Structure formats: C-alpha cells, structure tokens
Amino acid sequence: MTLAGKKVVVIGGSSGIGLATAELAKKEGADVIIASRSAAKLDPVAERLKVTAIPTDVTSDQSVADLFRRTGPVDHVVLTAAQLRTGPFKTVAMDDVRATMEGKFWGAWRVAREAEIRPGGSLTLVTGFLSVRPRPNSAIISAANGALESLARALALELAPVRVNAVSPGVIDTPIRAAMPEAARKEMLAKTAAALPVGRVGMAEDIARQIGSFMSNGFATGSIVYVDGGALVN
Numbered sequence: 001m002t003l004a005g006k007k008v009v010v011i012g013g014s015s016g017i018g019l020a021t022a023e024l025a026k027k028e029g030a031d032v033i034i035a036s037r038s039a040a041k042l043d044p045v046a047e048r049l050k051v052t053a054i055p056t057d058v059t060s061d062q063s064v065a066d067l068f069r070r071t072g073p074v075d076h077v078v079l080t081a082a083q084l085r086t087g088p089f090k091t092v093a094m095d096d097v098r099a100t101m102e103g104k105f106w107g108a109w110r111v112a113r114e115a116e117i118r119p120g121g122s123l124t125l126v127t128g129f130l131s132v133r134p135r136p137n138s139a140i141i142s143a144a145n146g147a148l149e150s151l152a153r154a155l156a157l158e159l160a161p162v163r164v165n166a167v168s169p170g171v172i173d174t175p176i177r178a179a180m181p182e183a184a185r186k187e188m189l190a191k192t193a194a195a196l197p198v199g200r201v202g203m204a205e206d207i208a209r210q211i212g213s214f215m216s217n218g219f220a221t222g223s224i225v226y227v228d229g230g231a232l233v234n
C-alpha cells in the first residue's frame, strides 16, 4: 500500500519525529496536514514542505475538535505531540504530572475520539521506552507511555477496521531536549550512544520509517514496536 493520494495528519508535525514523518509522507505523495500549538513553528515547515498547517493544542477538547472539523475524513493520523514535565516522584509538582498526562495521554484520547479515519486507515501513537525501562525521576513518563500502549491495543479492537498502533522510541536526538544545556545534552547523547548495540542514538527519521510502515502495512494493528537501538536488550 502506498501513501500516494492519502490524507495524512501529523499532530506534532512541526518538529522532531513528527516533522520527519510529515516529510516522509509528503515524499510518498500524501496530502499532508501538520498540527501543533505554535503557528510560528508550523508555518515555516508548512511552507518548506508545501503542506497545510493547522494550529492545534491537544490539551484542549475544542482545539482537537476544530482540527478534525477542518480536515474532514482522513486516512492516517499520527500523534507525536507531547510536552513532558517530570521530576523526583516525592516532590514533583502535581500540576506538572497532570500536565504531562493531559498532553500525552488525554491528548491521544481526544485525537482518537475526534478523528474520522477512513476504514483501513490508521492511527499511530508515539510512546517511549521508559514504559518498560524506567529511570529515576520519570515515573509519570513511564506511566503515561504504558497507558498509551494499553490504549493503542484497546483501540485496535474498538476502532476496527481503523488500525491502531504505537511506536516506542529509545533516545532520539530531536529538539525535545532543547531546554537542556548544550554540553550536558551532547554528553548524555554520547554516553547513550556508546552504551547501545548500534553505537549511536536515534534520529527522527528512524522512528518516522516505523510510522510509515504502520501507515502502509494493512496487516499491522494492535502492535507496539520498540525502535530503540537495542536499549531493551542491553
């Protein structure tokens, strides 16, 4: 199955994994719509890729409803949007952990409810390997990712014949760590790369390729695929 002529919505499409997915889908001939909160981030990408941009905030019921009212029926929806706030379990602010769930988990819930996906089309969620390989100070991210994986499996049944899958990335070098001091970010990425069987961290394109496969493989549903450079066997 090809993406040529398919309508593909990438929420989180202005950056990182979402941007790489939008690029891949566009290259395959899809009619691509990218969505995220900031028009200032969306517009230059939309202009460069020659795709449509629709400002959207997945933490808002109304904003997600408006997005899919504007798109009408679509073939594939990819959700990479997330803004994660975490910290030590005993002291992290409840507002921060609630905000993490609001975007990453309830955002996916809203999108799955509002999107009108044509039969045989797909919804792809992006989780993260902390669901199965937890680290200190990130319990809320582990929990959100685990919940999303369960949601993907449940929706594969309930939304059929729409297909629902999730990709779980390992450490991917994207703007998600833009707030980290550059030296610390580089050191963390280098250490991670050295410890992985593949000897490098992931690129956004590595995950986009898996998302592309979920969209085009009509037999894939209810699948959770870990693309992590071998982190889980390390």
Ligand SMILES: NC(=O)c1ccc[n+]([C@@H]2O[C@H](COP(=O)([O-])OP(=O)(O)OC[C@H]3O[C@@H](n4cnc5c(N)ncnc54)[C@H](OP(=O)(O)O)[C@@H]3O)[C@@H](O)[C@H]2O)c1
Pocket: 011, 012, 013, 014, 015, 016, 017, 018, 035, 036, 037, 038, 039, 041, 042, 056, 057, 058, 059, 080, 081, 082, 083, 084, 103, 104, 126, 127, 128, 129, 168, 169, 170, 171, 172, 173, 174, 175, 176, 177
């Ligand atoms: N990078 C990694 O190492 C890694 C590892 C495991 C899992 N993941 C997961 O992969 C996904 C994509 O991450 P990434 O690395 O591509 O991050 P990224 O480069 O920071 O991109 C995040 C995108 O989401 C959008 N976004 C954030 N909050 C939003 C909201 N409330 N509503 C709509 N759009 C929103 C951002 O645009 P605006 O700011 O304009 O809204 C941006 O387009 C996330 O779910 C992340 O948890 C990433």
